[in-house]
Amino acid sequence: MFSFFKKKIxxxxxxxxxxxxAPATVPATAPVTAEAVVSAPTKAEVAxxxxxxxxxxWLQRLKSGLRKTGGQLASVFxxxxxxxxxxxxxETALLMADTGVKATTYLLDDLKRRVKDSKAVxxxxxxxxxxxxxxxxxxxxxKPLSIGPQTPTVIMVAGVNGAGKxxxxxxxxxxxxxxGAAVLLAAADTFRxxxxxxLSVWADRNTVEIVSQAGGDPAAVSFDAVNAGRAxxxxxxxxxxxGRLPTQTHLMExxxxxxxxxxxADASAPHEVLLVIDGNTGQNALAQVRAFDEALxxxxxxxxxxxxTAKGGVLAAIAREHPIPVxxxxxxxxxxxxxxxxxxxxxxxxxx
Numbered sequence: 001m002f003s004f005f006k007k008k009i010x011x012x013x014x015x016x017x018x019x020x021x022a023p024a025t026v027p028a029t030a031p032v033t034a035e036a037v038v039s040a041p042t043k044a045e046v047a048x049x050x051x052x053x054x055x056x057x058w059l060q061r062l063k064s065g066l067r068k069t070g071g072q073l074a075s076v077f078x079x080x081x082x083x084x085x086x087x088x089x090x091e092t093a094l095l096m097a098d099t100g101v102k103a104t105t106y107l108l109d110d111l112k113r114r115v116k117d118s119k120a121v122x123x124x125x126x127x128x129x130x131x132x133x134x135x136x137x138x139x140x141x142x143k144p145l146s147i148g149p150q151t152p153t154v155i156m157v158a159g160v161n162g163a164g165k166x167x168x169x170x171x172x173x174x175x176x177x178x179x180g181a182a183v184l185l186a187a188a189d190t191f192r193x194x195x196x197x198x199l200s201v202w203a204d205r206n207t208v209e210i211v212s213q214a215g216g217d218p219a220a221v222s223f224d225a226v227n228a229g230r231a232x233x234x235x236x237x238x239x240x241x242x243g244r245l246p247t248q249t250h251l252m253e254x255x256x257x258x259x260x261x262x263x264x265a266d267a268s269a270p271h272e273v274l275l276v277i278d279g280n281t282g283q284n285a286l287a288q289v290r291a292f293d294e295a296l297x298x299x300x301x302x303x304x305x306x307x308x309t310a311k312g313g314v315l316a317a318i319a320r321e322h323p324i325p326v327x328x329x330x331x332x333x334x335x336x337x338x339x340x341x342x343x344x345x346x347x348x349x350x351x352x
Contacts, residue, residue, distance in 0.1 A: 045146050045148040045149050047144035061331045062307075062331050070352060073130075077127040080123070082121065082122075082126055097350075098282040098311045099313035100313070100320070103316040103320035106137065107137065131351050140325075141341065142325070150269070152229040152230060152235055154236075154262060154266060155272040156239045157240055157241060158292055159275055159288075163277055164278065164304035165189075167304075168302050168304060168330065169202070170199070171330070183238060184208065184228060184237045185238050186212075187212035188240055189242040189243070222241075226269060255295060272299045273296045274300045275298050286322065300327040302326075302327060303341070305331075306329055307330075328341060
């Protein structure tokens with residue numbers, strides 16, 4: 001479920017001798033996934049859990065997108081006995097699924113322990129135990145994105161060109177707007193042709209405001225947007241930054257500049273720094289996570305395009321080598337195709 005601020009109500013009147021308390025925002029309905037933590041006079045913190053219907057249909061598309069990997073892994077468990085051959089075939093299948101050496105080694109060691117402890121005798125049982133091991137490995141990545149108590153909550157979004165960054169921002173904007181949040185977009189991707197126009201389309205579609213400058217400096221646009229968001233009482237400011245390859249040092253420096261300038265506009269901002277990664281890029285996704293985290297200090301990930309040729313195992317590599325929370329995963333172009341990441345669901349989709 002996904003709940004948000006529906007209205008703003010003033011707190012109880014203060015005594016006559018005391019100054020009036022500042023108005024506070026409270027959720028119209030209690031959030032389902034986390035307790036609301038109120039830090040007066042700021043907003044309540046709300047954990048965003050995008051379980052938009054139909055979740056079951058979405059899970060089927062996720063399984064379909066990961067079917068190639070799932071088929072390769074499932075074939076390992078079609079034998080009649082648990083032996084070293086099975087483990088060797090599983091090691092190969094995991095590496096082919098972009099799980100990486102460290103995560104593969106960890107999973108195999110954990111799996112062997114589970115097999116021994118459970119006294120499993122059938123390969124099918126090993127598959128169930130592997131789902132459990134993978135779920136446990138991915139569990140630290142399962143964390144909801146929280147909005148508030150800062151006003152506005154400033155979310156800076158980065159990613160290489162083609163990862164689906166601007167589209168993901170548009171979907172996130174629509175989720176927020178449909179649930180009562182006042183959103184302001186910052187078109188700070190002035191590097192890519194038509195990026196500003198693409199974000200404007202999302203702004204129009206969601207009836208939200210946008211701060212944009214034709215050919216403007218990305219840091220200046222971001223600075224203006226944060227100030228405008230505060231002045232206009234927005235709940236969220238989403239900053240769309242230019243797509244950057246981590247090997248382009250001068251461009252990564254520009255991203256660092258955007259973050260510094262945002263902090264000048266609001267000393268506590270950005271409150272979230274998200275990286276959008278293409279699920280089809282395999283181990284390169286892990287390299288991107290490392291590079292962008294070093295440059296910006298990432299707080300979360302959005303993994304897109306898991307409906308294509310994505311192998312999915314890279315999430316295990318991220319969990320083992322550079323665990324950054326995965327807030328959302330996407331399996332298509334529609335709004336409902338962006339959903340909250342759940343470790344157990346993902347492990348089952350990958351292996352069933």
